[in-house]
Amino acid sequence: MLRKERQKEITSSKKSMQRHPAEPLNQLTIEIIDFFVRLSPLLGQPRSVAVIYGLLFSSVRPLDLNEVIERLRLSRGSASQGLNALLRLGAARRTYLAGRRTIHYEAVADLGCVIVRLLRERIPPELGGSPTWLKEAARMAKRMPAGEQKLVNSRIRVLQNWQRNVRHLLQLAEKILTAGNGHNA
Numbered sequence: 254m255l256r257k258e259r260q261k262e263i264t265s266s267k268k269s270m271q272r273h274p275a276e277p278l279n280q281l282t283i284e285i286i287d288f289f290v291r292l293s294p295l296l297g298q299p300r301s302v303a304v305i306y307g308l309l310f311s312s313v314r315p316l317d318l319n320e321v322i323e324r325l326r327l328s329r330g331s332a333s334q335g336l337n338a339l340l341r342l343g344a345a346r347r348t349y350l351a352g353r354r355t356i357h358y359e360a361v362a363d364l365g366c367v368i369v370r371l372l373r374e375r376i377p378p379e380l381g382g383s384p385t386w387l388k389e390a391a392r393m394a395k396r397m398p399a400g401e402q403k404l405v406n407s408r409i410r411v412l413q414n415w416q417r418n419v420r421h422l423l424q425l426a427e428k429i430l431t432a433g434n435g436h437n438a
Contacts, residue, residue: 278308278324285311296371298338301327305335306344306360315348315357342367342374365430372426376419387413 278286286307293303304325309316316324322332336358339345344367348357361367387409394405 276324282308282311296368297375298371299335301331302335302338305332306339309339309345309358309360310362312359315350315359317353317355317357319355321358342370363431365432369423369427369430372423376423387416 286304289303289307289310290300293300305321305327308321308325318329318332318336321327321336322329325332327335336345339358339360340347343363344361345358346361348359350357390412391406391409394402394409397405
C-alpha cells in the first residue's frame with residue numbers, strides 16, 4: 254500500500270513539473286495587442302510581428318519562444334521570424350533567466366528608438382544619405398545640349414532639395430522621438 258501511495262506522489266510530482274497549458278490572454282493583453290496591430294500598417298510591419306510585440310509589451314515577465322507560440326497559437330516559424338524581426342528593430346531583447354535553459358524575450362518599451370530605426374531602414378540611403386550620386390548627375394548634365402541642360406539641372410536641384418529635407422526630417426524625428434531617453438537609436 255505504501256508503495257502505491259509513493260507511486261501516486263511521484264506521478265503527481267511529475268505532472269506538476271510538466272509544462273502547464275498556456276494561460277489565456279486577458280482583456281488588457283488583447284487590447285494592447287490590438288493597439289499594436291492597428292499601428293503596424295503605419296510602421297510597415299506584418300501583423301504577426303505586432304501581435305508578438307503586443308504580447309511581450311503586456312507581459313509582466315519575459316517569455317520564451319514556446320510561450321509565445323502557445324499563447325498566440327502561432328507556428329514555430331512565424332513566432333521565430335517575428336521575434337527575430339523585433340530583435341533587429343530593437344523592439345525586443347533576449348534575456349536569460351537563472352535556472353532556465355531557454356532564451357526569453359522582453360519588449361523594449363522605447364517606441365521612439367524603434368520608429369527611428371524603422372525610418373532609417375525604410376528610407377533609401379540615396380534619399381536621406383550622401384548626395385554624391387547627384388553630384389555625378391550634375392556633371393553628366395553639363396555634357397548635355399544647352400536646352401536640355403537647363404531642365405535637367407532644375408530637376409537635379411529638386412532632388413537635392415528632397416534629399417536635404419529628408420535628411421533634416423530624419424534628424425528632427427530622431428531628436429523628437431528619442432528626447433529624454435539618454436541615448437540614440
